Amino acid sequence: MIASPARTVSLTDVAGYLPGAPVPAEFYTEVPGAQDQLRDNAMFRVPRWRHHAAPDESNVDLIERAAQPLIDRHGADDIRAVDVLLVHSQLPDVPFVGAGTEVAQRLGLRPEWLIDVANAGCASFVYMLKLARQILTTTTARRALICNAQNVAGQWFIQPQVRRMAQAAIPGDGCGVGYLTTSAERPVLDVTTRHLGEYAGQMRHELDDGRKYWQPGSSEIRIGFTSDGVTQVLERGNRLVPDVVRELCGRIGATPADVDVLVTNQPNRTFLRTWHERLGVSAQRHPDTFDDCGNLFGAAIPVTLDRAIRQGRVGDGDLVVLGGFAHAGDFAGAAAVRWTH
Structure with a gap:
């Protein structure tokens, strides 16, 4: 059990970046041979748009561009004074090396704490929020930057064979x-x-020739979805996010009815609808960017929160709850922030 923090930590600001021009659904749905047995599954209902990182656009590039509005609003000196840098990259650019050190170099940071976070997937923003808060309340550190880079859509999912599969049209960068x-x-x-170890290892990749992903070959890497596996993930996800949000609300003396703005990860429309219905939160109080951006994995929460703030959907004094789950259900988390203008 972690003791309650003696020092208050604020989520002072968020910012987001979407690369390139929007890519329409037809890029996937009208490719010859675009059929598989999961095409009509609720897990894979196609968003209208998504964005793709350019072939030469790295995780570090994405983070540098997303951080620029923070520099503009708070000044380069404040951002350079960051003591804690946490980075989650959905698809690392280089084996062995995380993106964090290069992010620090690009932004001119010299953090005492620098961690490349490999777990927590689609809910890693919540996990990094927890890690940063703990460091800021138990050390001399005073500022933290947490970064979610999602770059799988324009790399994995546009491979010629994978592009024909139902799974390909869902992600965005x-x-x-x-x-x-x-x-x-x-x-x-x-x-x-x-952390739900009973579901560990249930999200897998597949290669038709059976090779390890780093071994030479011509088959294309993809996620190993099956009908039974998708059914299990839908059931778990539908349950896990409302459960952690209710637990969080209980910890702060609130109920889901008190939540003014709910921001979650966004694997598909089914999850989004089920989560706000089970929590009794109206769709108007549960903003998402799914139809414009697709499944942004870990970047969905900060990108959607940033957009909601800029659209005036987050009011002064609002209770904002961030929540999500990862992979096949091996992690779930939620955070509460009192937002002020």
Whole structure:
């Protein structure tokens, strides 16, 4: 059990970046041979648009571009003073090497704490929020930058054979970043997380020739979805996110009815609808970017929160809850922030 923090930490700001021009659904649905047995499954209902990172656009490029609005709003000196840098890259650019050190170099940071976070997937923004808050409340660190780079859509899912599969049309690329400070302006009220080892290893990749992904060959890497596996993930995801949001609300003395803005990861429309219905949160209070951006994996929460703020959907004093689950259900988490203008 982690003790309650003695120092208040705020999610001071968020920003997002979407690469390139929007890519229409027809890029996938009208490719010759675009059929498989999962095409009509609720898990793979196609969003209208998504974005693709350029072939030469790295995780570091995405993060640098997402962080620029923070630099513009808070000044380069404040961002360079970041003590804690946490980075989650959906698809690492280089084996063995995380993106964090190069992010620090690009942004002019010299953080005491630099961690490339490999787990927590689609809910990694929540997990990094928890990690950053713990470091900021138990050390001399005063500022943190948490970064989610999603770059799989324009790389994995446009491979010629994979592009024909139902799974390919769902992801989109983008990046979201959060800036945390030891202040009380937009306090992080609490964070709850669950690591669910019983579901570990159930999200797998496949290659037709059976090789290891680093071995030479011509088959294309893809996610190993099956009808039974998809059914199980739908059931788990439908349950896990409402469960962690209710747990979080209980910890801060609130109920789901008190949530003004709910921001989640966004694997598909079914999850989005089920989550706000089970929590009794109206669709208007549950913004998403799915039809414009697809499944942004870990970047979905900060990108969607950034857009909701800029659209005026987050009011002064609103209780904002961020929640999600990862992979086949091996992680789930939720965080509460009191947002002020």
